[in-house]
Amino acid sequence: MKSPWSYSNTKFFRRLYAFLLLVMAFTGFGQMPIFKRYYVSEIPGMGWAADFYLTHTLHYLGAIVLFALFAYVITDFLLKGKNHDRLTASAYVRLALLGGLVVTGIFRVFKNLPDVSFSPGFTLFIDLAHLGFVMLFGIAALLFMIFKLPWVEPRRG
Numbered sequence: 001m002k003s004p005w006s007y008s009n010t011k012f013f014r015r016l017y018a019f020l021l022l023v024m025a026f027t028g029f030g031q032m033p034i035f036k037r038y039y040v041s042e043i044p045g046m047g048w049a050a051d052f053y054l055t056h057t058l059h060y061l062g063a064i065v066l067f068a069l070f071a072y073v074i075t076d077f078l079l080k081g082k083n084h085d086r087l088t089a090s091a092y093v094r095l096a097l098l099g100g101l102v103v104t105g106i107f108r109v110f111k112n113l114p115d116v117s118f119s120p121g122f123t124l125f126i127d128l129a130h131l132g133f134v135m136l137f138g139i140a141a142l143l144f145m146i147f148k149l150p151w152v153e154p155r156r157g
Helices: 010-030 052-081 089-111 120-146
Strands: 085-087 152-154
Touching: 010 052, 010 120, 052 089, 085 089, 089 120
Parallel strands: none
Antiparallel strands: 085 152
């Protein structure tokens, strides 16, 4: 019987990962004032979506949980799975895009610290790069889902 905490328990981790990505996407777009501008916050029960500080905090909390999930799955794969499974080409694409998101996200966190200041040009670059990685990751994830391309496949031989 597989452990419920093994990365190979794909049902649990797929649902958690999908939920976290949904939270991160929603709260990330909430950092731009689009929910109030396009009346999303007028939908009953969605008034909280226009609160920048709430969506900001939820985005940071989602990032913390997502980092913890990444750390756990990577560690589990390295300790248990690499002898049985190998990463696919789609996994490498996802990892590169997620890496770009993480790096640009970390710079965005630094930008928000009171003692750190970046030039306006670098700030714009980081903001657009983060948004670009989000869009590329979303497109790639959609394509990988449509074509049912997995992260891992059994190691041959």
